[in-house]
Amino acid sequence: MTGPVTHTAKATAHIRSGMCCLVKGQVAFAGSGPGDPDLLTVKVARALQEAEVILFDRLVSAEILALAGKQALLEDVGKEGFGPSMSQTEICARMVAHAQAGKKVLRLKSGDPTIFGRLDEELTACEEAGVTYQIMPGITAASAAVAGIGQSLTQRGRNSSVRFLTGHDMKGFADQDWTALARPGEVAAIYMGKKSARFVQGRLIMHGALRSTPVTLVENASRPNQRILETTLDRLPTDLAEAGFDGPALTFLGLAPRQSMAALTDLNMELA
Numbered sequence: 001m002t003g004p005v006t007h008t009a010k011a012t013a014h015i016r017s018g019m020c021c022l023v024k025g026q027v028a029f030a031g032s033g034p035g036d037p038d039l040l041t042v043k044v045a046r047a048l049q050e051a052e053v054i055l056f057d058r059l060v061s062a063e064i065l066a067l068a069g070k071q072a073l074l075e076d077v078g079k080e081g082f083g084p085s086m087s088q089t090e091i092c093a094r095m096v097a098h099a100q101a102g103k104k105v106l107r108l109k110s111g112d113p114t115i116f117g118r119l120d121e122e123l124t125a126c127e128e129a130g131v132t133y134q135i136m137p138g139i140t141a142a143s144a145a146v147a148g149i150g151q152s153l154t155q156r157g158r159n160s161s162v163r164f165l166t167g168h169d170m171k172g173f174a175d176q177d178w179t180a181l182a183r184p185g186e187v188a189a190i191y192m193g194k195k196s197a198r199f200v201q202g203r204l205i206m207h208g209a210l211r212s213t214p215v216t217l218v219e220n221a222s223r224p225n226q227r228i229l230e231t232t233l234d235r236l237p238t239d240l241a242e243a244g245f246d247g248p249a250l251t252f253l254g255l256a257p258r259q260s261m262a263a264l265t266d267l268n269m270e271l272a
């Protein structure tokens with residue numbers, strides 16, 4: 001019988017020396033954070049400087065792409081608005097082809113690549129093609145958005161766990177453990193939750209959630225055009241329609257902006 005598997009921590013000398021760790025013929029999956037370039041990790045900023053090919057998603061901000069080295073070939077694989085976005089199969093094929101051509105490939109995703117980033121499909125494509133890879137974390141939208149409302153994702157006495165949900169999955173609106181989510185004090189960060197707002201509201205109320213449950217949406221978290229919508233479960237679809245959010249938005253179930261925020265900022269939209 002074999003013993004427990006242990007892995008030693010990776011040496012971080014390359015960070016101290018200012019060198020990056022991109023390797024020719026390898027793919028680095030990296031998180032670009034929520035948009036503010038100051039929220040990029042030092043490691044990903046260095047990878048941007050060093051990459052020879054950067055395949056980036058739609059929500060990666062222009063300010064972050066501007067940090068790419070001059071040698072980098074930038075490929076937008078998340079186009080929307082000019083026709084259908086590139087298929088996952090094609091993204092995987094391009095990424096693998098660049099790696100097999102011996103390039104230092106950076107696959108740049110918004111936020112953290114491990115959260116609603118379709119990372120596994122791309123890891124599998126690398127594995128099947130015999131291409132090695134590494135993963136560089138980033139700050140996820142929920143972390144930036146909760147900072148934007150002066151709140152904490154967990155709080156002693158309120159919630160000892162927090163859920164990250166998607167509003168929709170490949171089959172349509174995503175089903176969740178509505179009974180658990182409907183309990184007072186629950187906190188959830190809902191990604192891609194704008195279109196599913198009415199569905200989520202209906203399911204939660206059906207499972208006993210209070211209509212007065214606080215709900216807050218943060219659009220363009222961490223960006224100069226960040227907007228905050230403070231509402232309740234009862235008014236969520238109405239207020240959201242009225243607010244006319246057209247940027248990426250994170251929905252918090254069970255959280256309102258911190259009280260003192262209203263006095264500190266004029267971003268707070270009181271529509272309720």
Ligand SMILES: C[S@@+](CC[C@H](N)C(=O)[O-])C[C@H]1O[C@@H](n2cnc3c(N)ncnc32)[C@H](O)[C@@H]1O
Nearest residue numbers: 034111112115140141191192220221248249250
């Ligand atoms: C495909 S998911 C990618 C999530 C990303 N991997 C992350 O960790 O943040 C896209 C969704 O993330 C959320 N999102 C991403 N960037 C955001 C931002 N700056 N502000 C608010 N929500 C954001 C939105 O809900 C958006 O529809």
